[in-house]
Amino acid sequence: MTKTNLIERAKNIREHAYTPYSKFKVGAALITKSGKTYDGCNIENAAYPVTCCAERVAIFKAIADGENEFQEMAVVADTDRPVPPCGSCRQVMSEFFPNDMKIHTTNLKGDVKTLTMEELLPFSFAQSDLSNEK
Numbered sequence: 356m357t358k359t360n361l362i363e364r365a366k367n368i369r370e371h372a373y374t375p376y377s378k379f380k381v382g383a384a385l386i387t388k389s390g391k392t393y394d395g396c397n398i399e400n401a402a403y404p405v406t407c408c409a410e411r412v413a414i415f416k417a418i419a420d421g422e423n424e425f426q427e428m429a430v431v432a433d434t435d436r437p438v439p440p441c442g443s444c445r446q447v448m449s450e451f452f453p454n455d456m457k458i459h460t461t462n463l464k465g466d467v468k469t470l471t472m473e474e475l476l477p478f479s480f481a482q483s484d485l486s487n488e489k
């Protein structure tokens with residue numbers, strides 16, 4: 356799958372975003388090493404903090420489906436600049452994405468900013484940091 360196709364998938368699922376509170380729709384598309392795609396949109400809740408971002412919906416769908424090796428992700432929103440994933444999503448991404456994995460952040464105007472996982476969340480807290488705990 357090309358970067359353009361992945362971005363197109365993110366744009367399509369963005370239409371399914373459930374956003375009665377913010378009206379801010381986000382779409383994310385994730386491709387696994389084996390070539391499967393998992394798309395996500397943000398899903399809000401009347402209890403605002405319960406909201407789940409598009410990126411995490413896509414990742415959690417893949418994990419629940421038994422997939423845990425990832426290749427590339429695209430994220431899109433109607434923003435002036437390519438939409439920056441939030442801190443919670445960056446942390447979840449860093450749990451599953453290799454340091455050199457590419458994340459294409461984009462907007463409806465077609466601006467694209469591609470970052471590696473390492474660039475998106477440097478010096479991230481990881482499983483290996485827990486090793487001294489008894």
Ligand SMILES: O=c1ccn([C@H]2C[C@H](O)[C@@H](CO)O2)c(=O)[nH]1
Pocket residue numbers: 374377379380381396397398399406407408409410430438439440441444
């Ligand atoms: O990268 C982002 C940034 C925000 N949101 C969602 C969360 C909430 O539903 C709305 C406004 O923050 O956008 C995402 O899904 N991904």
Ligand SMILES: [Zn+2]
Pocket residue numbers: 408409410411440441442443444445
């Ligand atoms: Zn997020």
